[in-house]
Amino acid sequence: MGQGRERHHYCICMFLAILMFTQAIGIKWRHFDVPSSVNRGSDTVLTCQYDLQGDLLYSVKWYKAGREFYRYIPDERPIKQKFPLAGVSVNLPESDDQTVSLLNVGLQTAGQYCCEVLTEAPKYSTLVKSGRLVVVDLPKDGPTVSGGQNEYRPGDKIDVNCSAPKSVPAPTLTWYINDDQAPHEYLVEYPSEEDDSGRIGATLGLHFTVRRWHFFEGQLTLRCTATVHRLYEEHALHTGAAVHSIPEELEYGTHLGDGAVSQESSLPSLLLISSSLFFVVVHRVVP
Numbered sequence: 084m085g086q087g088r089e090r091h092h093y094c095i096c097m098f099l100a101i102l103m104f105t106q107a108i109g110i111k112w113r114h115f116d117v118p119s120s121v122n123r124g125s126d127t128v129l130t131c132q133y134d135l136q137g138d139l140l141y142s143v144k145w146y147k148a149g150r151e152f153y154r155y156i157p158d159e160r161p162i163k164q165k166f167p168l169a170g171v172s173v174n175l176p177e178s179d180d181q182t183v184s185l186l187n188v189g190l191q192t193a194g195q196y197c198c199e200v201l202t203e204a205p206k207y208s209t210l211v212k213s214g215r216l217v218v219v220d221l222p223k224d225g226p227t228v229s230g231g232q233n234e235y236r237p238g239d240k241i242d243v244n245c246s247a248p249k250s251v252p253a254p255t256l257t258w259y260i261n262d263d264q265a266p267h268e269y270l271v272e273y274p275s276e277e278d279d280s281g282r283i284g285a286t287l288g289l290h291f292t293v294r295r296w297h298f299f300e301g302q303l304t305l306r307c308t309a310t311v312h313r314l315y316e317e318h319a320l321h322t323g324a325a326v327h328s329i330p331e332e333l334e335y336g337t338h339l340g341d342g343a344v345s346q347e348s349s350l351p352s353l354l355l356i357s358s359s360l361f362f363v364v365v366h367r368v369v370p
């Protein structure tokens with residue numbers, strides 16, 4: 084008997100769990116998308132796809148930074164409405180209960196977008212999700228290197244610049260010396276001014292003294308890479324040949340010679356002083 088009673092309780096619990104489970108699900112997400120990089124001047128689509136699970140839709144509303152710019156309410160006329168908001172140009176005929184179509188994306192279009200879905204009585208479920216829209220205006224060209232020489236010898240100073248065309252956001256520049264990223268202390272950052280349309284360029288200088296070990300098979304290779312997020316990557320090269328007119332051994336030889344000469348010149352005077360001191364001492368003792 085006791086066992087049957089327990090089973091009975093068990094069944095009720097299961098029933099309640101299932102009931103609560105379905106109630107909690109009610110409405111659920113299928114797909115949400117706010118593009119994380121849109122080219123300036125292009126059109127784009129924000130997606131807010133949900134599964135009502137049998138519930139009735141009350142409203143879908145889209146907000147940018149807390150301000151509503153689009154709503155879809157099946158019980159209202161018109162069903163679709165857009166509200167003026169700077170930088171957000173809704174293409175109403177192309178928008179519906181699960182997507183919003185935006186025209187001619189500009190820098191002002193960038194920002195945080197939020198979709199809110201409400202269902203009808205009796206459940207009044209709510210779904211809210213947001214994402215950041217990023218607008219880009221990629222460089223039209225690759226970076227360029229200016230300055231520098233065709234040949235280098237150890238001890239020479241290298242002073243070159245890498246410049247990338249203006250873009251949104253500003254390009255990130257990186258210098259490599261023979262495939263190794265240049266140390267921070269070799270870099271000179273130059274400020275770049277924003278143009279009328281909000282684009283910013285970049286210039287990064289590379290300044291260091293050439294050492295013997297900078298040459299690889301008689302050549303020094305400098306590479307500058309310009310990137311914008313993961314959407315754009317271009318590079319520019321600067322190469323310089325090692326100067327061969329002065330072989331390594333000879334260069335070392337002259338340095339050693341210099342040292343030897345200065346030592347030799349001081350030796351005779353030392354001998355002269357010590358020998359004259361010896362003479363003075365001997366002269367005193369003898370008488």
Ligand SMILES: *[C@@H]1O[C@H](CO)[C@@H](O)[C@H](O)[C@H]1NC(C)=O
Binds near residue numbers: 229243244286288
């Ligand atoms: C590098 O660019 C800066 C800023 O434009 C300029 O002042 C400097 O002379 C340039 N150096 C070389 C080597 O071109």
